[in-house]
Amino acid sequence: MGNCCSNPGAPSEKKKKGKKQNPFSIDYATNHGTGGTKLSVLKEPTGRDIGLRYELGRELGRGEFGITYLCTDKETGEVFACKSISKKKLRTAVDIEDVRREVEIMKHLPPHPNIVSLKDTYEDDSAVHLVMELCEGGELFDRIVARGHYTERAAAGVTKTIVEVVQMCHKHGVMHRDLKPENFLFANKKEAAPLKAIDFGLSVFFKPGERFTEIVGSPYYMAPEVLKRNYGPEVDVWSAGVILYILLCGVPPFWAETEQGVAQAIIRSVLDFKRDPWPKVSDNAKDLVKRMLDPDPKRRLTAQEVLEHPWLLNAKKAPNVPLGETVRARLKQFSVMNKFKKRALRVVAEHLSVEEVAGIKEMFQMMDTSNCGQITLEELKVGLHKSGHQVPDPDVQMLMEAADVDGNGTLDYGEFVAVSIHLRKMGNDEHLHKAFVYFDQNKSGYIEIEELKGSLEEDLGPNCDEVIDAIIRDVDTDKDGRISYEEFAAMMKAGTDWRKASRQYSRERFNNLSLKLMKDGSLQLNNEAR
Numbered sequence: 001m002g003n004c005c006s007n008p009g010a011p012s013e014k015k016k017k018g019k020k021q022n023p024f025s026i027d028y029a030t031n032h033g034t035g036g037t038k039l040s041v042l043k044e045p046t047g048r049d050i051g052l053r054y055e056l057g058r059e060l061g062r063g064e065f066g067i068t069y070l071c072t073d074k075e076t077g078e079v080f081a082c083k084s085i086s087k088k089k090l091r092t093a094v095d096i097e098d099v100r101r102e103v104e105i106m107k108h109l110p111p112h113p114n115i116v117s118l119k120d121t122y123e124d125d126s127a128v129h130l131v132m133e134l135c136e137g138g139e140l141f142d143r144i145v146a147r148g149h150y151t152e153r154a155a156a157g158v159t160k161t162i163v164e165v166v167q168m169c170h171k172h173g174v175m176h177r178d179l180k181p182e183n184f185l186f187a188n189k190k191e192a193a194p195l196k197a198i199d200f201g202l203s204v205f206f207k208p209g210e211r212f213t214e215i216v217g218s219p220y221y222m223a224p225e226v227l228k229r230n231y232g233p234e235v236d237v238w239s240a241g242v243i244l245y246i247l248l249c250g251v252p253p254f255w256a257e258t259e260q261g262v263a264q265a266i267i268r269s270v271l272d273f274k275r276d277p278w279p280k281v282s283d284n285a286k287d288l289v290k291r292m293l294d295p296d297p298k299r300r301l302t303a304q305e306v307l308e309h310p311w312l313l314n315a316k317k318a319p320n321v322p323l324g325e326t327v328r329a330r331l332k333q334f335s336v337m338n339k340f341k342k343r344a345l346r347v348v349a350e351h352l353s354v355e356e357v358a359g360i361k362e363m364f365q366m367m368d369t370s371n372c373g374q375i376t377l378e379e380l381k382v383g384l385h386k387s388g389h390q391v392p393d394p395d396v397q398m399l400m401e402a403a404d405v406d407g408n409g410t411l412d413y414g415e416f417v418a419v420s421i422h423l424r425k426m427g428n429d430e431h432l433h434k435a436f437v438y439f440d441q442n443k444s445g446y447i448e449i450e451e452l453k454g455s456l457e458e459d460l461g462p463n464c465d466e467v468i469d470a471i472i473r474d475v476d477t478d479k480d481g482r483i484s485y486e487e488f489a490a491m492m493k494a495g496t497d498w499r500k501a502s503r504q505y506s507r508e509r510f511n512n513l514s515l516k517l518m519k520d521g522s523l524q525l526n527n528e529a530r
Contacts, residue, residue, distance in 0.1 A: 071131055083129070180218050232297065
């Protein structure tokens, strides 16, 4: 149900006189078929009026159900994160139960240095407010990329922390069900900052032997038994194993271009230990990966057994030799892919008609409410909604990050043009073809490795070859070593970042996919083949 992190890219807080109005304070009667009775979500909230104790500040992030704000204790000055969940967004009994259960689980779990703490809960007529520990040290992968080198020893330390969280959850009858790198943030920006689990929105209580059937989580981290709709807490060890695999090599173990391909790869559970850097990885590390990613949950290691594995018992003695730039290059690849797209969008912009340019300029002026020639994230969100673009807030954040070439947290007119084209023209083959021709310098009908390298070299710097190879591998779906127009158009029209798999995607599309696979016998056939 969102997170409690500080987004480094969020616009800085503007100082205003007077008390900040609670953004959810507008009273409305939520009628859920109970004769006008207002919805009650939490069983024992701290209070009703969060404003009596806390001052809500700038926005830190947005999720499917609510907004996370910086939150200051008026008495002590201590800062927290407040996740405010609008009751208007809780449209089903499942949504309501998710929020209620998330709070119950966070209250149930004892204090732990690697789990974000819940301080207070408030509920008024319009929203539920969860006041939590503030984590502002950034995401796990971002820290790895920024560090400049990466070793087995570092991966072992991170894995140990994640599995200790799993062990503690299981010990207290909680199954997390959504372990992924995005759900682990550093408490602060210091080098020795603790890593903390931040999101228990999909977690459930379980009893020994109890089985679950609901498909939840993020596709690339799902255990095969989740797709088969018959699972228990062993799924958390699988997800931790996927994270470990990524930490060691930079890509997920089960990857495909389509949803069905991802599901089938998970069911097959075939691990690739041949490509770089696996030959440099120790046998102990590979052994642990294999045993955490055993497709049979009965054979899979428990959290306790993982912590007793030689590689983690001797985590501080794990090889401290850098795994090479390949891993960092792969983790960085996804931001670089945006640079590939941005270069293409600039080409498209050059071919816009006078009418199209005029329309974009008018929209920019409408959104730039401060008349400073720059659009903030908040202005972009409001402006897009006003102009009829129903873009989810997390996607607006991604658009902002992709288009913000100079990294100053705002969009100038040129950067805004790229966002506008992305929203308006990704379905326009004429525009895409002009962008494709820009890269296809020898007019062969394909973008070849040297052409891509020549076009992006100034954006990439060192490790250019590794990143270009990674882009080719991901975009080149027919594996002929070059990018066709169809492959280029598919990349421009669709998201390619496996780190952004959403909860809604997981619940609906993977749910339907699981039923399809079971209906056509894919699950059974793969099991028999094993």
